[in-house]
Amino acid sequence: MAIKRTSHAVYDTSYHLVWCPKYRKKIFEDRQIKERAEQLIRKICEEYDFELIEMEISTEHIHILLSFPPKRSIGEVVRIIKSISARELFRVFPSLKHRLWSGQLWEDGYFARTVGDRMTRDVIEKYIEHHRDIKQQGFAQLELKLR
Numbered sequence: 001m002a003i004k005r006t007s008h009a010v011y012d013t014s015y016h017l018v019w020c021p022k023y024r025k026k027i028f029e030d031r032q033i034k035e036r037a038e039q040l041i042r043k044i045c046e047e048y049d050f051e052l053i054e055m056e057i058s059t060e061h062i063h064i065l066l067s068f069p070p071k072r073s074i075g076e077v078v079r080i081i082k083s084i085s086a087r088e089l090f091r092v093f094p095s096l097k098h099r100l101w102s103g104q105l106w107e108d109g110y111f112a113r114t115v116g117d118r119m120t121r122d123v124i125e126k127y128i129e130h131h132r133d134i135k136q137q138g139f140a141q142l143e144l145k146l147r
Helices: 031-047 074-092 095-099 121-133
Strands: 015-019 051-057 062-067 111-113
Touching: 015 074, 031 051, 031 062, 031 074, 051 121, 062 121, 074 095
Parallel strands: none
Antiparallel strands: 015 062, 015 111, 051 062
């Protein structure tokens, strides 16, 4: 990854972000919803100048490897992506509100990890790529192999 510049910063940051639909509902089993969510997230990242490095949308959670300028906090970036994508997915797929009792698309929380020393960008990219290829059973987790 190349070093990036803004008017007041020089940076090389990457973040592995994960979040789930409310109640871990498997809303992304529906191919149309999954494809639209992926399009939306790509568009949001482009519009807000976030570099989307890798993304996988599983049936009940999303993995993203992302880089963004240090003027933004991790929480702010997650809020932007989750709020805009939820609003648009509810608009396009109104039946989603009935499947999600509270009328909220996403769980409140998220997982965030910075990429660095032992947890390299390559390891996370391979994790996300491998995650795409497996069939999950229940709460199965992949194990990250560190060098």
